[in-house]
Amino acid sequence: MSNLPQYVNLPDRRASRYSRPITGCRRFAVGDVHGCLKTLRTLVEEVLRLEKNDGLFLLGDYIDRGPDSPGVLEYLLSLLAAGYDVRPLMGNHEEMLRRAASDPFVRKIWLGNGGDLTLQQFGVESSAQIPRRYLDFMAGLPHLLTTDDYVFVHAGLDFLTDNPVTDTTEDFMLWERNWNVVPEKLAGKTLVCGHTITPLAEIQASLHDTAIFLDNGCFAKGETGYGSLVALNLDTRKLLVQENCE
Numbered sequence: 001m002s003n004l005p006q007y008v009n010l011p012d013r014r015a016s017r018y019s020r021p022i023t024g025c026r027r028f029a030v031g032d033v034h035g036c037l038k039t040l041r042t043l044v045e046e047v048l049r050l051e052k053n054d055g056l057f058l059l060g061d062y063i064d065r066g067p068d069s070p071g072v073l074e075y076l077l078s079l080l081a082a083g084y085d086v087r088p089l090m091g092n093h094e095e096m097l098r099r100a101a102s103d104p105f106v107r108k109i110w111l112g113n114g115g116d117l118t119l120q121q122f123g124v125e126s127s128a129q130i131p132r133r134y135l136d137f138m139a140g141l142p143h144l145l146t147t148d149d150y151v152f153v154h155a156g157l158d159f160l161t162d163n164p165v166t167d168t169t170e171d172f173m174l175w176e177r178n179w180n181v182v183p184e185k186l187a188g189k190t191l192v193c194g195h196t197i198t199p200l201a202e203i204q205a206s207l208h209d210t211a212i213f214l215d216n217g218c219f220a221k222g223e224t225g226y227g228s229l230v231a232l233n234l235d236t237r238k239l240l241v242q243e244n245c246e
Contacts, residue, residue, distance in 0.1 A: 026051070026055070027054065027055040027235055028050075028054065028055070028234060029150075029192050029231065029234060030058050030229065031059055031194045031215040031231075032059060032061035032194045032215040032218060033061065034061055034062070034063070034065040034066045034114070034219040035064060035068055035071075035121075036067070036068075036218045036229060036244060037067070037071035037072050039242055039243075039245050040075065043231060043242040047240050047242050050084060052082070055087065056079075056084065057087045057089070057192070057234075059152065059154055059194035059195075059214060060088070060090055060093070060094065061094070061154070061194060062088070062091065062094065063094060063097060064118050065114035065117065065219040066114075066117075066218070066219045069117070069118045069121050069122075070121050077134075077137060087152075090143050090154060090174065092175050093115075095174055097115065097118065097127045097130075098127070098135070098138055100115065100126075100127045101126055101127045107127075143174065144168075148189075150189055150190050150234060151186060151191050154174055154193065154194055155172070155176055155195040156172070156178040156193055156195070156196075157173070157178065158172045159185055162185075164182075164185050165185075175195075179211070183210040186210060191212070192212050192232065193212070194215040197217040198213045199225040200228060200241065203216060203239065207232075207239070214230045214231075214232055216228045216229070216230045216241075218230075218244055227243060228242060229241070229242045229244070
């Protein structure tokens with residue numbers, strides 16, 4: 001019988017697919033990808049050397065800003081289809097894409113934050129024209145996942161609520177930057193987020209804190225302290241870093 005942490009079923013029906021017990025001996029979490037397919041593939045295949053019985057959490061924002069958002073989505077789908085234990089979360093960029101076709105205000109915000117590049121890469125004029133398999137994949141992404149030692153969410157949790165894990169709104173999970181973490185409300189778990197671009201040195205310094213932010217601005221190639229895709233080994237609390245290689 002495995003003594004590894006168990007994944008908890010959440011009220012969000014979208015979480016059920018990604019909440020089964022892990023069967024392997026390694027667990028990783030990866031920050032925001034933002035269309036950087038080559039960098040993601042290099043991290044997964046050459047740095048992590050991911051195996052099918054490893055657990056890989058992705059913290060959202062797979063699209064926009066980088067050179068190949070369609071390729072990133074296709075790569076994630078291919079890993080899932082091949083039987084890899086990949087557990088992707090919803091990011092605010094996926095949510096903007098999903099809402100852009102029906103909400104002109106959201107469309108304007110999305111286009112100004114890399115959505116225009118994503119449409120160009122898909123060769124379409126509207127997010128509604130993106131192939132259905134990618135839209136269905138994004139629609140099925142959960143907002144939050146937990147283990148018995150970690151909580152994973154794209155942006156953060158609302159610690160003004162009685163129970164941030166169950167009471168935080170979906171919009172808050174996708175958008176808000178809340179560094180006022182109350183450890184007592186996490187029941188001994190560590191919060192792992194993306195969304196907020198953080199210098200690599202600060203990510204490294206936070207590895208033993210109650211909250212770890214893994215977004216290093218992968219798309220910002222060449223910027224000092226930024227521009228890498230960052231993975232966290234959840235069992236050793238060590239970082240594995242791949243510089244942008246697009």
